[in-house]
Amino acid sequence: MTTDTPARLLTLLSLLQTPREWPGGELADRLGVSRRTVRRDIDRLRELGYPVQATKGADGGYRLVAGKAMPPLVLDDEEAVAIAVGLRAGAGHAVEGVEEASVRALAKLEQVLPARLRHRVSTLQAATMPLTSGDGASIAPETLTVMASSVAGRERLRFAYRAGDGTESRRSTEPYRLVSTGRRWYLVAYDLDRDDWRTFRVDRVSEPFATGARFAPRELPTGSAAEYLRQSMWRRQETYDFSVTFGAPAEFVAARLPGWLGAPEPIDGGRRCRLRGAAGDSVEWMAVRLAMVDCEFVVESPEELVRCVRELGGRLSRAAG
Numbered sequence: 001m002t003t004d005t006p007a008r009l010l011t012l013l014s015l016l017q018t019p020r021e022w023p024g025g026e027l028a029d030r031l032g033v034s035r036r037t038v039r040r041d042i043d044r045l046r047e048l049g050y051p052v053q054a055t056k057g058a059d060g061g062y063r064l065v066a067g068k069a070m071p072p073l074v075l076d077d078e079e080a081v082a083i084a085v086g087l088r089a090g091a092g093h094a095v096e097g098v099e100e101a102s103v104r105a106l107a108k109l110e111q112v113l114p115a116r117l118r119h120r121v122s123t124l125q126a127a128t129m130p131l132t133s134g135d136g137a138s139i140a141p142e143t144l145t146v147m148a149s150s151v152a153g154r155e156r157l158r159f160a161y162r163a164g165d166g167t168e169s170r171r172s173t174e175p176y177r178l179v180s181t182g183r184r185w186y187l188v189a190y191d192l193d194r195d196d197w198r199t200f201r202v203d204r205v206s207e208p209f210a211t212g213a214r215f216a217p218r219e220l221p222t223g224s225a226a227e228y229l230r231q232s233m234w235r236r237q238e239t240y241d242f243s244v245t246f247g248a249p250a251e252f253v254a255a256r257l258p259g260w261l262g263a264p265e266p267i268d269g270g271r272r273c274r275l276r277g278a279a280g281d282s283v284e285w286m287a288v289r290l291a292m293v294d295c296e297f298v299v300e301s302p303e304e305l306v307r308c309v310r311e312l313g314g315r316l317s318r319a320a321g
Contacts, residue, residue, distance in 0.1 A: 005041075008033070012041050014074040016052060016064040023061040077117060084109050084121045103178060104152060107145040139185060139203050144178070146208040147187055151175045154215055157189070159208040161200060171200070174215045177225035178202070181260065188225040190218050197221065199232045230260070239278045240302050242286070246273050247296035256293045283308045 008031055015022060015030060028035045042052050042062060051067035075083070084106065110118065150157040157175045162168050173189035176197075180186075185202035197220065222228040246253045250264040250273035257264075262277035279286055287308045290297055299306045 009041055009044060010074060012038075013045060013050065014076070016045075016050075016062060017074060021055065021061045021063040027062065080109065080113060081117055081120050084113065084117075103144045103148040106141065107148040107152070110145055111149070143202060143205055143208055144185065146210060147175060147178055147202065147205075150208075150210045151177060153210075154217060156192075156211045156213045156215055157208060158211060160206045162204045162206075164204075171198075173198075173200075174218065176217065176220060179225050179229050181229075181258075186229050188220070188228055197228065199229050233280060239280045240283075240304070241276070241278050242302060242305055243274065243276045243300040244290060245298045245300065246275065246293065247271075248293075249273060252295065253293055257289070284312075287312045 011031060012027065015027065024035045024038055027038050031038065031041075033041075042054070045052055049067070051065050053063050053065045055061060055063075110121075113121070147157065149155070155175075156172065158170065158172050160168065161171050172192045173187075174192065175187060175189045177188050178185060179188060187200045187202055187205070189198060189200065190196070191198040220228055222231065245267070246264065249270055250266045253264045253273055253275065257275070261279065262275055264273035264275045266273050283302075283305045286305055290299070290309070291312065299309050
């Protein structure tokens with residue numbers, strides 16, 4: 001019989017989080033208590049915000065259902081390892097849609113994982129290889145979790161950094177936000193040595209170290225970390241203006257292209273659309289990305305992109321025999 005009420009509540013909660021309905025008698029047997037005690041424990045869980053639904057009758061029982069807010073979860077060892085491995089795999093390649101919230105979740109989970117489970121997670125990741133990866137460089141999940149924890153805790157962060165030209169330096173920063181562009185992760189932070197805001201490609205960061213020193217967040221010039229990153233990237237890169245017409249509605253095209261390329265404008269009564277904007281990626285990458293939209297399109301400018309699409313089309317036609 002479980003006489004420790006907190007321990008019994010955790011055991012009960014773990015059982016209820018299995019997606020099934022539990023008869024009161026079976027729960028009582030599992031916990032080694034009376035049905036009356038089970039009913040009292042169910043009431044305690046409800047007071048804590050867990051939405052436990054009860055059904056009446058001889059075959060009635062209890063089931064944990066969806067509520068207004070996400071309640072705390074109780075995970076067994078296998079579940080915790082599976083979630084950590086999945087989050088690590090996604091975060092390490094900056095897959096589009098895996099945003100900062102996912103990295104924060106990974107940081108929270110790894111913070112409370114027992115040493116034996118952290119070892120299992122690392123062993124599993126080292127023994128597996130993804131069939132495909134994103135366009136961006138691979139990143140050690142530990143790097144992302146240290147950064148995410150520093151951002152959330154407003155804690156100064158030190159790390160080694162390798163610039164695009166190969167120059168290496170040590171940076172002391174006040175991390176503001178992690179931003180994913182879909183292909184890469186970036187850190188927006190205040191550089192204490194340079195007394196100014198900077199953006200850092202996370203795949204060029206090594207040896208991140210949270211110093212433990214807290215700081216009061218400064219006001220970002222643009223108000224948005226994503227907007228600051230966009231402006232920073234545009235200042236550093238040579239960009240080109242492009243114009244492309246697609247033989248499909250704007251909604252169809254927008255769902256198949258990264259949002260940072262811009263929003264397509266409907267033309268011809270909505271049957272077609274035109275996309276105009278500025279890009280800093282190579283014309284080769286842009287040509288392939290446009291072809292992946294899966295509809296007819298015509299590149300109007302620039303001439304370099306027109307030539308690249310023409311050459312790509314010829315190459316693919318020859319490859320098809």
